[in-house]
Amino acid sequence: MRVWVPDRAYFEPAAMEYSLGQEIRQRLQDMDVEILTTTSHNRITGIPGNTELQVYANSKRTLVVGVRKTLKFDSSKPSAEYAIPISTGCLGHCHYCYLQTTLGAKPYVRVYVNIEDILAQAAQYIEERKPEITRFEAACTSDPLSLEHITGNLKRLIEFMADQEYGRLRFVTKYDQVDSLLGIRHNGHTRFRFSVNADYVIKNFEPSTARLDERITAARKVALAGYPLGFIIAPIYLYDGWEEGYTTLVKRLADAIPTSVHANVSFELIQHRFTKPAKRVIEKHYPKTKLDLDETKRKMKWGRYGIYKYVYPHTEQDRIRELLGSLINTHFPEAELEYFT
Ligand code: SF4
Numbered sequence: 001m002r003v004w005v006p007d008r009a010y011f012e013p014a015a016m017e018y019s020l021g022q023e024i025r026q027r028l029q030d031m032d033v034e035i036l037t038t039t040s041h042n043r044i045t046g047i048p049g050n051t052e053l054q055v056y057a058n059s060k061r062t063l064v065v066g067v068r069k070t071l072k073f074d075s076s077k078p079s080a081e082y083a084i085p086i087s088t089g090c091l092g093h094c095h096y097c098y099l100q101t102t103l104g105a106k107p108y109v110r111v112y113v114n115i116e117d118i119l120a121q122a123a124q125y126i127e128e129r130k131p132e133i134t135r136f137e138a139a140c141t142s143d144p145l146s147l148e149h150i151t152g153n154l155k156r157l158i159e160f161m162a163d164q165e166y167g168r169l170r171f172v173t174k175y176d177q178v179d180s181l182l183g184i185r186h187n188g189h190t191r192f193r194f195s196v197n198a199d200y201v202i203k204n205f206e207p208s209t210a211r212l213d214e215r216i217t218a219a220r221k222v223a224l225a226g227y228p229l230g231f232i233i234a235p236i237y238l239y240d241g242w243e244e245g246y247t248t249l250v251k252r253l254a255d256a257i258p259t260s261v262h263a264n265v266s267f268e269l270i271q272h273r274f275t276k277p278a279k280r281v282i283e284k285h286y287p288k289t290k291l292d293l294d295e296t297k298r299k300m301k302w303g304r305y306g307i308y309k310y311v312y313p314h315t316e317q318d319r320i321r322e323l324l325g326s327l328i329n330t331h332f333p334e335a336e337l338e339y340f341t
Contacts, residue, residue, distance in 0.1 A: 001175060001176055001177070001209075001210040001211070001214050003149045003177055004091050004146055004147070004149075004150075005031050005032075005033065006028070006033055006061055006062060006063040006091075006109070007033070007034065007058070007061040007062065008033065008034040008035075008036055008047075008061070008062050008063070009025075009028050009033050009034070009035055009036065009062070009063040009064070009065060010036045010037065010038040010041075010044055010062070010063070010064045010065070011025060011035065011036070011037055011038070011064075011065045011066075012037075012038060012039070012040065012041055012064075012065065012066040012067060013037065013039075014066075014067045015065045015066055015067055015113045018067070018113040018114060020113040020114075020115060020151070020152075020153075021065060021113040023152075024065055024111070024113065024150060024151060025065070027150060028063070028150070033063070038064065038066075040066070041064045041065070041066030041067075041110050042106065044059075044062070044064055044106070044108055047059050047062055047108065052284070053284070053285065053287075056107055056285055059106075059107045059108040060089075060090070060091050060092075060093065060107055060108070060109070060208075061091070062108040062109065063108070063109050063110075063111065063150070064108050064109065064110045064111070065110075065111055065113060066110060066111075066112060066113070067112065067113060067114050068085055068112035068114055068117070068118060070085075071117060071118065071121045073085065073121065073122075073125065073136075074140070076136075076137040076140055079135070079137060079170065079268075080135035080136055080137035080170060081125070081129070081134050081135050081136070082122075082125055082134065082135075082136050082137070083136070083137050083138075083140035083141070084118065084122055084136040084137065084138050084157065084169070085112065085118065085141070086111070086112060086115065086118060086138055086142075086144055086151070086153045086154070086157065087109065087110060087111045087112065087141070087142040087144050087147050087151070087153070088103070088106075088109075088110040088141045088142050089103060089106070089107060089108055089109040089110055089141070089142055090109065090142050090143045090146065091109055091143075091146055091208060092143060092146070092174060092206065092207070092208045092209045093206075093207040093208045093209075093286075094174070094205060094206045094207075094209065095205040095206075095282055095285075095286045095289045095291050096205060096235055096272065096274065096278075096282065096291060098278065099141065099142075100278070100281045100282065100285060101275070101277055101278045101281050102141070103141070109142070109147065110142075111147055111150065111151050111153070112153075113151075115151075115153050115156050115157075119156070119157070119160050122136060122160070122167065123164075123167075126164055126166050126167040129166070130165075130166040131166060132166070133166050133167070133168055134166060134167055134168070135167075135168045135169075135170060136161075136167065136168070136169050136170070137170055137171065138154065138157060138169060138170070138171035139171040139172045139173065143172075143173050143174060143175060144171055144173070145171070145173035145175045145177060145178070146173070146174075146175040146177070148177060148180060148181070149177060149180070152180075154171070154181060155180060155181060155184055157169055157190075158181060158184060158185075158186050158189075158190045159184055159185055159186075161186075161187075161189045161190055162185045162186050162187035162189050162190075163187070164189065167189065168189050168190070168191070169189060169190040169191070170190065170191040170192075170193060170230075171190075171192070171193065172193040172194070172195050172230075172232050173192075173193070173194060173195065173215075174194075174195045174206065174209040174210060174215065175209065175210050175215075175218075176210040176214040176215055176217065176218035177218075178192075178218045178221055178222055179221070181222075181225075182221055182222070182225040183225070186225075186226070186227055188226065188227070188228060190227060190228070191227070191228040191229070191230050191266070192219075192222045192227045192228070192229055192230070193229070193230035193231065193232055193266070193268070194215050194216075194218065194219045194222075194229075194230075194231055194232070195215075195231075195232045195233075195234060196212060196215055196216070196219075196231050196232070196233060196249060196253065197212070197233060197234070197235075197236075197237075197249065198237075198239075198242060198245030198246050198248070198249050199212055199245060199248070199249070200239055200241070200242075200245050201235075201237050201239075201245075204290055204291075205237075205289070205290075205291055212249070212252070216252060216253065216256045217256070219231070219253070219256065219257065220256045220257060220258070223257050223258055223261045223265075224258065228264055228266075229257070229261060229264070229265050229266075230265060230266035230267065230268065231253060231265065231266075231267050231268070232267075232268045232269075232270065233246070233249070233267065233268070233269050233270070233324065234268070234269070234270035234271075235270055235271060235272035235273070236269060236270065236271045236272060236320050236324065237272040237291075238272075238312065238316060238320075239292075243323055246323060246324060246327070247323070247327060250324070250327040250328060250331055251327075251331065253331070253332075254331035254332065262331075262332045262333075262334065262335065263332075263333075263334035263335065264335075265332055265335045265336075266335060266336040266337075266338075267328050267332070267335055267336065267337045267338070268338050268339075268340065269320070269321075269324055269337070269338070269339045269340065270339075270340045271311060271312055271317060271320055271340075271341060272312070273298075273301075273309045273310060273311045273312075273341075274293055274309065274310055275303065275307050275308065275309050275310070276295075276307075276308070277307070279293045279295075293310075295310050297313075298310035298311060298312060298313065299311055299312065299313045299314070301341065311341055317341065321339055324339075325337065325339075
């Protein structure tokens with residue numbers, strides 16, 4: 001996939017006091033990106049568009065470069081102790097993405113230049129918990145790999161974590177620009193996870209992300225570079241022919257990933273779910289979406305964010321578990337497998 005070039009970039013003046021801010025500005029100028037100034041990365045005005053939808057689409061083509069002031073990391077249970085904040089927002093247009101609701105009126109893409117402060121905070125968290133291992137998730141509020149050609153922050157994070165006896169990093173991506181991370185020192189402390197899905201789901205619901213072939217090629221490179229590798233199959237979505245779609249997916253992963261690392265691959269399976277507020281936002285942003293958000297076909301489940309979510313009924317959940325579980329057991333018999341509802 002071609003790397004992302006934003007249409008415009010807003011800089012906080014304070015960002016230019018950091019060498020990374022200056023580097024990013026130069027990089028963007030070389031890409032002919034329009035450079036603008038903002039007083040705060042949390043308050044961007046002037047993104048073009050005559051309708052709410054146009055402003056939303058243009059926001060996802062807008063980069064904001066700022067200084068991360070809040071250095072208290074959010075929790076990211078159960079898969080990690082902390083969310084490490086190196087970016088917020090995403091250029092992708094996945095119809096089901098939860099960032100549409102969590103980021104609300106700020107869907108633009110923010111990156112932070114005070115990476116040294118962020119790493120120092122991570123070091124402090126590691127120190128507090130040692131000898132327990134502290135895990136950090138870098139993709140809770142964005143897809144950091146899609147921004148790596150602009151910031152280089154994942155590389156800094158991976159190399160930092162390589163030296164941490166008690167620190168581990170994980171992130172997930174739907175992009176494929178892994179080349180700059182293949183030859184660097186990681187010490188096996190970073191788990192590189194790819195979010196993958198049946199071709200039908202990627203084609204219909206994941207515009208502006210890397211295609212399945214591209215993600216699989218990238219995953220193979222990452223495995224060969226010695227990183228612990230994982231796949232998140234999410235959202236598992238039931239459409240006509242889903243069994244065949246997911247069977248093909250797992251077979252393609254098995255064929256592409258060297259068998260020597262199959263035992264060390266992790267799988268996380270997450271069924272498709274939505275909430276009422278999410279449905280309203282999705283229908284506003286993607287009015288022609290084919291995503292089936294009919295509550296009557298779902299079962300209500302109380303979510304940990306204090307709101308009901310609509311999940312598949314038990315019989316369908318059982319079918320998902322049975323099919324995916326047996327495919328993964330067949331092709332990756334020793335892999336770690338977790339299923340989340
Ligand atoms: S790539 Fe990930 S973060 Fe970006 S829109 Fe898609 S689901 Fe959301």
